[in-house]
Amino acid sequence: MKGLPPVLITAIVLVVGFALCAVQFPNIASTRVVGNLLTDNAFLGIVATGMTFVIISGGIDLSVGSVIGFTTVFVALAIERWGVPPLVAFVAILVLSAAFGAAMGAVIHVFDLPPFIVTLAGMFLARGASFLLSTESVPITAPVYSTVSDFALRMPGGGRLSAIAIIMLVILIGGILLLRLTRFGANVYALGGGRATASLMGVAVGKMTIKIYMLSSLLAGTAGIVFSFYTSAGYSLSAVGVELDSIAAVVIGGTLLTGGQGSVIGTFLGVLIQGMIQTYINFDGTLSSWWTKIATGILLFAFIALQQGLVALARRPTAARAGVAS
Amino acid sequence: MENSLDPAPPLLEVRGISKSFGAVRALQEVDFTLRAGEIHALLGENGAGKSTLIKVVTGVFPRDAGVVRLGGDEVAPRSSKAALEAGIATVYQEVNLLPNLSVAQNLFLDRQPMRFGIVREGEMRRRAKALLTEFGLDIDVAAPLGNYSVAIQHVTAIARAVDLSARVLILDEPTASLDRHEVEILFGIMRQLAKRGIGIVFVSHFLDQVYEISDRITVLRNGRLVGERETASLPRLELIRMMLGRELAETTGARATASDRPPREVCASFENYGKAGYVAPFNLELRHGEVVGLAGLLGSGRTETARLVFGAERSDGGQARVEGAPVRLQSPRDGVRHGFGYCPEERKTDGIVAELTVRENIVLALQAKRGLHRPLSRREQDEIAKRYVKMLDIRPPDPERPVGLLSGGNQQKALLARWLATSPRLLVLDEPTRGIDVGAHAEIIRLIRELCDDGLALLVISSELDEIVTYSDRVVVLRDRAHVEELAGETIDVTNILAAIAADGAAMQEARA
Numbered sequence: 071m072k073g074l075p076p077v078l079i080t081a082i083v084l085v086v087g088f089a090l091c092a093v094q095f096p097n098i099a100s101t102r103v104v105g106n107l108l109t110d111n112a113f114l115g116i117v118a119t120g121m122t123f124v125i126i127s128g129g130i131d132l133s134v135g136s137v138i139g140f141t142t143v144f145v146a147l148a149i150e151r152w153g154v155p156p157l158v159a160f161v162a163i164l165v166l167s168a169a170f171g172a173a174m175g176a177v178i179h180v181f182d183l184p185p186f187i188v189t190l191a192g193m194f195l196a197r198g199a200s201f202l203l204s205t206e207s208v209p210i211t212a213p214v215y216s217t218v219s220d221f222a223l224r225m226p227g228g229g230r231l232s233a234i235a236i237i238m239l240v241i242l243i244g245g246i247l248l249l250r251l252t253r254f255g256a257n258v259y260a261l262g263g264g265r266a267t268a269s270l271m272g273v274a275v276g277k278m279t280i281k282i283y284m285l286s287s288l289l290a291g292t293a294g295i296v297f298s299f300y301t302s303a304g305y306s307l308s309a310v311g312v313e314l315d316s317i318a319a320v321v322i323g324g325t326l327l328t329g330g331q332g333s334v335i336g337t338f339l340g341v342l343i344q345g346m347i348q349t350y351i352n353f354d355g356t357l358s359s360w361w362t363k364i365a366t367g368i369l370l371f372a373f374i375a376l377q378q379g380l381v382a383l384a385r386r387p388t389a390a391r392a393g394v395a396s
Numbered sequence: 397m398e399n400s401l402d403p404a405p406p407l408l409e410v411r412g413i414s415k416s417f418g419a420v421r422a423l424q425e426v427d428f429t430l431r432a433g434e435i436h437a438l439l440g441e442n443g444a445g446k447s448t449l450i451k452v453v454t455g456v457f458p459r460d461a462g463v464v465r466l467g468g469d470e471v472a473p474r475s476s477k478a479a480l481e482a483g484i485a486t487v488y489q490e491v492n493l494l495p496n497l498s499v500a501q502n503l504f505l506d507r508q509p510m511r512f513g514i515v516r517e518g519e520m521r522r523r524a525k526a527l528l529t530e531f532g533l534d535i536d537v538a539a540p541l542g543n544y545s546v547a548i549q550h551v552t553a554i555a556r557a558v559d560l561s562a563r564v565l566i567l568d569e570p571t572a573s574l575d576r577h578e579v580e581i582l583f584g585i586m587r588q589l590a591k592r593g594i595g596i597v598f599v600s601h602f603l604d605q606v607y608e609i610s611d612r613i614t615v616l617r618n619g620r621l622v623g624e625r626e627t628a629s630l631p632r633l634e635l636i637r638m639m640l641g642r643e644l645a646e647t648t649g650a651r652a653t654a655s656d657r658p659p660r661e662v663c664a665s666f667e668n669y670g671k672a673g674y675v676a677p678f679n680l681e682l683r684h685g686e687v688v689g690l691a692g693l694l695g696s697g698r699t700e701t702a703r704l705v706f707g708a709e710r711s712d713g714g715q716a717r718v719e720g721a722p723v724r725l726q727s728p729r730d731g732v733r734h735g736f737g738y739c740p741e742e743r744k745t746d747g748i749v750a751e752l753t754v755r756e757n758i759v760l761a762l763q764a765k766r767g768l769h770r771p772l773s774r775r776e777q778d779e780i781a782k783r784y785v786k787m788l789d790i791r792p793p794d795p796e797r798p799v800g801l802l803s804g805g806n807q808q809k810a811l812l813a814r815w816l817a818t819s820p821r822l823l824v825l826d827e828p829t830r831g832i833d834v835g836a837h838a839e840i841i842r843l844i845r846e847l848c849d850d851g852l853a854l855l856v857i858s859s860e861l862d863e864i865v866t867y868s869d870r871v872v873v874l875r876d877r878a879h880v881e882e883l884a885g886e887t888i889d890v891t892n893i894l895a896a897i898a899a900d901g902a903a904m905q906e907a908r909a
Contacts, residue, residue, distance in 0.1 A: 251514045263494030270492050272506040330496035
C-alpha cells in the first residue's frame with residue numbers, strides 16, 4: 071500500500087536499534103521495559119495519531135502541546151478546586167478541545183490561511199489560557215486517579231500494560247481503521263493530494279478541514295487527560311514542545327510532510343523509536359537525556375532526506391513509462 | 397453524414413454567449429450545438445475563445461449573456477462541480493485526479509460502496525476493474541494512479557466522468573501528451589462513448605486527428621463564431637482559412653513597395669539551426685530593412701523558432717551568425733548582447749511589468765544591457781521615455797503612469813519602446829497585434845514598416861495572415877514544428893500561405909509517427 075516502503079524502513083530502524091540496545095543492555099529486551107515504554111509515551115502516541123491525519127491532509131497542527139497543557143490544568147482545577155466529578159470534567163474538556171480544533175479548521179478554510187499560522191496562534195492561545203487558570207502545578211488526588219494508575223494487565227515476563235497504554239493502543243487501532251477503511255480516511259488522503267482537485271472531485275473540503283483539526287484537538291485533549299493520569303497533576307507548563315515531538319514521530323514514521331501519503335502505524339513506530347532512544351539513555355545512565363533530542367534530530371533529518379529521495383525516484387519511472395507505453 | 401439528413405435534437409445548445417474580461421471581449425454572441433452521439437471538434441487559434449467557451453458552459457466563469465440548454469432544459473451551473481452534477485463533464489489536458497490515491501479510489505472518491513460506515517474496498521476494486529475493462533484497460537486498480545502513464549490517467553478521468561452519468565463530455569486537448577498508439581486507444585473509447593449517445597466536444601490543434609475522429613467542426617476566431625460544418629464536407633484548406641484568414645481580396649495590393657526593394661545586407665543568419673523535439677533544424681536569413689513573417693497554425697513551431705533565434709531556448713545544433721560572425725546564443729542575455737530584442741506573445745506575463753511606470757518599463761532592457769554599475773540617470777531615463785512616448789504615440793502621454801493601466805495597444809507600444817531603446821539590429825515580435833483594438837492594430841503595422849525602413853531586421857509572428865502578407869518581405873511557413881516553405885516577393889499571398897499550411901495531411905501524420 072501507499073507509504074509502505076518508508077514504513078518498512080522505520081520498522082527496520084526500530085528493530086535494528088532495539089537489537090543493538092539489547093546487545094548492550096540485555097535487560098532492555100523484557101516486557102517490563104516495553105510496558106514502561108508504552109506507558110511513558112502513551113500521550114505522545116495519542117497526539118501523534120491525530121497529527122498523522124493533519125499532516126496527511128497537507129496541514130500541520132502546532133497547537134497540540136498547548137492543548138495538552140491546558141487540559142491538564144483544566145482537569146486538575148475542575149476536580150480539585152471546582153468539585154466537578156472527574157468524568158464530567160473529562161467530557162467537558164473533550165468537548166472544549168474539539169470545539170477549539172473545529173474553530174481552527176474553520177478559520178483555515180474560510181479565510182484560506184496557512185494552517186501553520188492559524189495553529190501557531192492556537193498554540194499561544196491555549197498556552198496563555200492555561201497560565202490564566204493557574205501558574206502552579208495542581209496535584210490531583212481524586213480516587214479515580216489512583217485506581218487508574220494502579221490498574222494494569224500483567225504481561226508474561228512481569229511487564230505491566232498500564233491503563234493509559236491500553237487507551238493509547240485502542241486509539242491507535244481506531245486511527246488505523248479510520249484512516250484505512252472509511253470514506254473520511256480516503257478524503258484525508260485526497261486533501262493531501264491536492265485541495266483544488268479534491269474539491270473538483272466532490273470532496274467537501276471545508277467540512278473535511280474542520281473535521282481533521284477537530285480530530286487532532288480532540289486527541290490532544292485525550293492525550294492531556296492521559297498525561298494528567300501519568301503525572302497526577304495539572305501544570306500549565308506541561309507538554310511544552312510535544313507538538314514538535316509528535317511531528318517528528320509522524321515524519322520518522324514515513325508520512326510525507328507535504329501530505330498525501332503516510333500511515334498511523336508508521337507514526338506509532340516513530341513514537342516507539344523516540345521512546346527507545348530515551349530508554350537507552352536511561353539505561354546508560356551517564357548520557358544527558360538531551361541526547362534523545364539530538365538522536366531524534368539526526369533521525370528526522372535522515373528520514374526527510376530519504377523521503378525526498380523516494381519522491382524523486384517515484385517521479386522518474388512515471389515520466390519514463392508515459393513515453394514508453396505502447 | 398446521416399446526421400445532416402435526420403438531425404437529432406440537440407443535446408447541448410449554447411446560444412448567444414458573451415463574455416468580457418475587463419475591456420477584452422473574449423466571447424461575442426457565440427452559438428454552439430452538440431448532438432447526442434456525435435464527436436464535435438471545437439477549433440480555433442490561441443485566444444480564439446475555446447477555453448473561455450468551455451469554462452463559461454461549465455460554470456467556471458460566469459457568463460455575461462446567453463443561454464445554455466442541456467437536453468432542452470436551461471442550465472446555469474455555477475461551478476464545474478455543479479456542471480458535473482448536471483451531466484457536463486470536462487477532462488482537461490492536465491488530468492484533474494489525485495496521483496497519490498489508488499486508481500479505484502480516484503474512480504469512486506466520495507461515492508465509495510459502503511457497509512456499516514466502512515468502505516468496501518473489495519467491492520470498490522471489483523467495480524473499478526469492471527468499469528475500466530469497458531474502456532479497454534486491464535490494470536491493477538489498487539496501485540496509486542501516479543504510477544501510470546498520462547494516457548491511462550486520461551482514460552481513468554474519462555471513465556470517472558462517464559460513470560458519473562455525464563451526457564456531455566468535453567475533452568480539452570486530450571491528445572497533446574499522448575503518443576500515436578495511445579491516441580488510437582483514446583479514439584476507440586471516444587467512438588464507443590459516442591455510440592452510447594454521449595455527446596463529445598473535442599478540442600485539439602491536431603487537424604489530422606480532428607479529421608480522423610470528428611463528425612462536425614465548429615470554428616471560433618477572436619471570440620466570434622466563424623462557422624459550423626460537417627467534417628466530411630469541409631476541405632482542410634477551407635478549415636484553415638476559417639481558423640486564420642479573413643477575406644483576402646483587399647490585402648494583396650498593399651505590399652507592392654516592399655517587394656520592389658533591392659536585396660539588403662544579412663543581419664543574422666541561422667544555418668541548420670534547431671532543437672530536437674522543439675523545432676526541426678532550419679535555415680533562416682534575416683536582413684536589415686526586411687520583415688520576415690512566420691506563419692503557421694498554433695503549435696506549428698512559430699514561437700519556438702522565435703525563442704531559438706533570440707536565445708531564450710538553446711539550439712542543439714547548427715550555426716548562428718550575426719553580421720557574418722559566428723555567435724553562440726545560449727541565453728536571452730546573449731541575444732540582447734548581440735542586439736536582438738524579443739516581444740513575447742504573452743505580453744502580460746512575459747513582457748510588461750504592470751506595476752512599474754511606462755518610463756521604468758521602457759528603460760528596463762537598456763539598463764539591463766548596460767549593467768548595474770552604469771545606472772541611467774533619472775534625466776536620461778526621462779529623455780528616453782519622452783522620446784519613445786512621442787515617437788510611438790503612447791497614450792496617455794504620461795511616462796509616470798503604471799503600464800498596467802494602459803490599453804493593450806499602448807502596452808504593446810511600451811514593450812516595443814523598451815527594445816527600441818536598446819537600438820537593436822533585430823527585433824522579434826510574437827503576435828504583436830493580439831488583443832488590441834482595430835485602431836492600434838493599424839498603428840502597430842505602420843510602426844513595423846517604419847522600423848523596417850530605418851534598417852532594422854524584423855521577425856514577426858502572426859496568426860492574422862492578411863497582416864503578415866501586408867508587411868512581410870518574405871514569409872516562412874511552418875507546419876508540425878518544421879519550416880516547410882519560404883515565400884518571397886510576388887508569391888506572398890494568403891492563398892499560397894494557406895496552401896502551404898494545409899499541404900497533405902497524410903504526410904504530416906507520417907512525420908509525427
